[in-house]
Amino acid sequence: MSRTDGAEAGKLKIGDHWNVISIIALSQNNPLKAVAEFVENSIDASARNVAIIRGKQKNEYYLRITDDGCGIQDFRYVATHIGDSIKRKLKVQGSGDIQGEFGIGLLSFWTIGETLTLTSAGKDGVARTMQLVKGNPSYAIRETGMLFARPGTELLIHPLLPGIRSISAEKIQNFLASELRDRIARSGVHIAIIDHTTRRELVVEPRKFRGRLIHQLPEARCPFGEIYVELYLAESPQEAAVGLYKHGTRVIADISRLERFARSPWDSRCIEGIIDASFLQLTPGTRDGIVQDEVYDSFCVALEPVEEALGALLEEQKRALEEEASRQLLNRVTRAFREAFLYLPEEDYSWLAARVREPRRAPSAGTSSQSGAGEASANGEGSDYRESSSRTEEQNPATHASESSSDSLGDSENAALGEYIPEPNRQQSKTVQKSFFEFAGPLHxxxxxxxxxxxxxxxxxxxxxxxxxxxxxxxxxxxxxxxxxxxxxxxxxxxxxxxxxxxxxxxxxxxxxxxxxxxxxxxxxxxxxxxxxAELIKRASGTGSAQRRGLPGYTYKKAPGELWRSRYDAENAIILINNAHADFIHASRQPMTKLRYIARLFAKELVLANFPEASREEILERLVELTLYTEENLK
Incomplete structure (x- = not known):
């Protein structure tokens, strides 16, 4: 210790070595992580086969791990060099496939059982055992007396702690399949779990993601090393997470646990996969965390382009899902109104005039097909509501949802709904032969x-x-x-x-x-x-069957603070729904409530369009009538 100008300087020292060893031994918070440490030691020893055996002997539960690797050459070195693993020296010499580096992995047996017994043959071919006892600073090494020592290492922990006895073979299998996914795949090691208590044998296979692989992600470039990214669009969003790995071993099961990644898209539960960075510094005690130094900061910056690309992909995916949901919802609403109009008088209600394309017709002599279509549209004929315009589709793809619900109906029912069917189509429908499943069955x-x-x-x-x-x-x-x-x-x-x-x-x-x-x-x-x-609600003129083309599509318009819920845009033939209205937000919590809410908005627009000159009382009466028969058929 030196003194300079009244200031004291020196080197840190450990006051109680055994106390430090005890803290390290108890720092592992996950017993399954400890099992993974033992299996990794076998993989580092070039083992081709590893067996994890659970059993009970003399009323005591035990866990045994055996391998056929190169074994332990010097037990005394292992026991007396805690925190100074020989693997670190091997890494400096270029052995990149070795994972451990802290020399504290064996101490994690304290979180599993009371006694650890290691058996292995040294360079001289003599089999020896080393025994460590939880809470005891001593170690004991002795020869086993076996005539022919088998290759590899055997690790035995017994008796197991009471809380560890409930860890099943399935839990160990699932954990190792994710924790050592790439290490198992790269090394080709065969890991078997033999459970004598349940008489089952399981094999650990590297976890396979079931989602859709995301291609063409930008490369994550970092000056400290390579970053491997393998991500998928998840099939089961509730369990999806992106794991952070080092050398093929999982460090963090969910990267969104880190503060820098606690945001979309990492916490969206829509993406799963792995990010492997071999240059990150792990927290030695648990190996379940990252030292957030300048290397980690560079790693975060390198993933920013990937994060941006994933955000755009999720936004596109969200829009596609919303559009599909809108199509399905409008399809259900259209079917409900179609059934309701069968119950209600034909001359009382007309479909809203949806924007349509003109039908294809053969040009007559001296007249172009375009002019013929224009005349038909002017007369209110020649248009089929099942053909929606591209303009309406761009505003909301839900416009086309009513197509599938109308195609299955016959001409007679379409006529009952007041739809116009072009004459060439009528003739064609009579000449086309029906398939087997188009013939009606018994009366139901x-x-x-x-x-x-x-x-x-x-x-x-x-x-x-x-x-x-x-x-x-x-x-x-x-x-x-x-x-x-x-x-x-x-x-x-x-x-x-x-x-x-x-x-x-x-x-x-x-x-x-x-x-x-x-x-x-x-x-x-x-x-x-x-x-x-003797008194009837008078309908406005011009609302005849020629305008009965079906329901238009709908689109959302965010209008916070405004009281209107929906509006029918006659010029664009589309219904605008205020998705910032409190009623819409409330209804969107449940899919069926949202369906009923949108159906009521459509009913409101239909009543207003069909009875523009009616009094408020008459409009309310019609609204009750239409919603009654419509909601009965909502499915």
Missing amino acids: KLMISPSSSVIGTSERRKFKAIARDRAGRLIDSGIDFAWHLSEGGGALDGINSPYAEYIAPEEPCVATIELRASQGDITLTATAIITVT
Whole structure:
């Protein structure tokens, strides 16, 4: 110790060596990590086969690890050079495949059991054992007296601590498969776990990620060494994490545990894989952390381009998922309104005019195909709502969601909904031969369209029978129908056909029509309620069946602080939904609640478009009517 100008200087010394050894021995917080340390020692000793054996002998549980490596050459050196591993010298000489460097791995047996017994043959071929006891600073080395020493090393820990006995073979297998993933793959070592208590034998295979490999990530360049990046888009987001490795051994199971990486995309649970950096400095006690020095800082900077690319990829993935969800949601909403319109009077409700492309038609003599399409559009004909424009698709791909729900319906049902089907398509549908699965099965469901209607006194209303099989296909033949007026006044015409006409009486009343359909031994009944009134809500002119093209798409418009929930943009034929409204945020917590909320917004826009001159009370009555029949069919 020296003294300079009253200041004291010197070198640090250990006051109690055994106390320091005890602290190091108890610093390992994960017993599975300790098992991985022992297996790594076998891999460092060039072992080709490693066996981990769990068992019970004389009422004591034990853990035995055996290998066929080069063994331990000098037990005394191992016991007297804690913190000064010979592996560090080998690394300086160029042995890069060796993992350990601190000389404290064996001490982690304190977190597993009471006694450690190592057996191995030295250079002279004599087998020796070394025994260490938890809490005891002494060690003992003796010859085993075996005539022929087998190669490799045997490590025996017994008795196990009470909390360690519950660690199953499956837990050890899963942990080693992730912890030593690349080390096992590179070395080709065979690791078997033999559990005598459950009579099972398992093999440790390097963990394989099931997600989709992310290609063309930018290279992570660091002046201190190479960084290997292997990342996947996860299939099960709840368990996905990116592990940090060194020389193929996992250091941190989830890199987002580090403060510099506790942000998206690392904590998104959408990406899994490994990042391997051999130059990082580990915390010696647990080897479960990183020394955050200038090397670590350079490592973080090198991963910034990868982080940026992953962020863009996740944003693109999120948009794709949202678009697909929007398509599916609009498809469900469209089907619900389609079913609701079967229950409601055809002349009361029209579809919103969705933006469409003109159908392809053969040009007539002296007229171009473009001019012919323009005339058809001007007359309100020749447009099929199932063909949406590219402009609407760009605004929201959900515009096309109604296509699949409409394609499965037959011409008769489309006509009942007021859709226009071009004549060439009608002729073609009659000539194309049906496949086997397009033929309808036995009668399963029967309904009357409309099932609820309001008409004036002395007026007439036509009704249609709709029969379907179990798969929802229309049955257009082989069924006997019988209509009759079960309650109320008025009269029926055409009681033995799929169509019937009701003639209302001169006085207001509520009438009930009953339909009976028979197909062989199957008989079903359906009813329709008719309200005969002297006062009707008048519809605006120009809302005829020529405009019935289906539901337009929808898109979100963020308008925080504004009270409107939705608006129909007639110019672009799209519904705008305010996704910053408190109601939308509340509804988005549950998928079914969100579906009902959007269906109600569509119902609101349909009622406003169909009854622009109605009073507030009349609009509310229609809204209740439409949402009642729509929400019943939301699936």
